[in-house]
Amino acid sequence: MAKQTHHSARGPSQRQLRVGELIRRSLSDILTRGDIHDPDLNRMSITVGEVRTSPDLKVATAFVLPLGGKDKEQALLLLRQNRYEIRRAVAKTLALKYAPEIRFLIDETFDQMDETRRILEQDAVRRDIENDSDGGDADGGGE
Known part of the structure; x- marks a missing residue:
């Protein structure tokens, strides 16, 4: 039987969450101020939604999205080049012992929220929700 670490079953540690948030803020500030010497990147407005760090804090994955969700691939390319x-x-x-390697991925959260909203607006789903909220039994049976 493989030994399981205490982090694998519970998700990220408090330290990972704290460092991820510090990196997110720093990265957001750097991109907002245009501190990177790339005029194409500085012309883009990029939101950093979340940063997840590896347990050893040596790799940070930044979930980013350009303003309005346009030019996603261009934004990723410019971020990766820089x-x-x-x-x-x-x-x-x-003030970290090691500067983490930063990887960039498109933040799909907004797309997922839009899809969830679209599904919830469907007539059939709305009827099901209303039936459940009217005190209807989920399994159709009585007591």
Whole structure:
């Protein structure tokens, strides 16, 4: 039987969450101020929704989305091309033993929320929700 660490079953530790949030804020500030020497990147308005760190804090995955959700691939390309400068800029603002490698992914949260909203607005789903809230039994049976 493989040994399971105490983090694997419970999700990220408080330290991972705290460091992830510090990196998120730092990264947001750097991108907002245009501290990276790339005019194409500085022209884009990029939101950093979340940063997740590995248990050893050596890898940070930043979930990003350009304003309005347009030019996602272009934003990812520019962020990845400038990842070393971004890493140095983030490291300057944080007091960590190691500067984490920063990976970038598109934040799909807003797309998922839109899809959930779309599903909840369907007539059939609305009827089911209203039937459940009227005290109807979920399994159709009585007591």
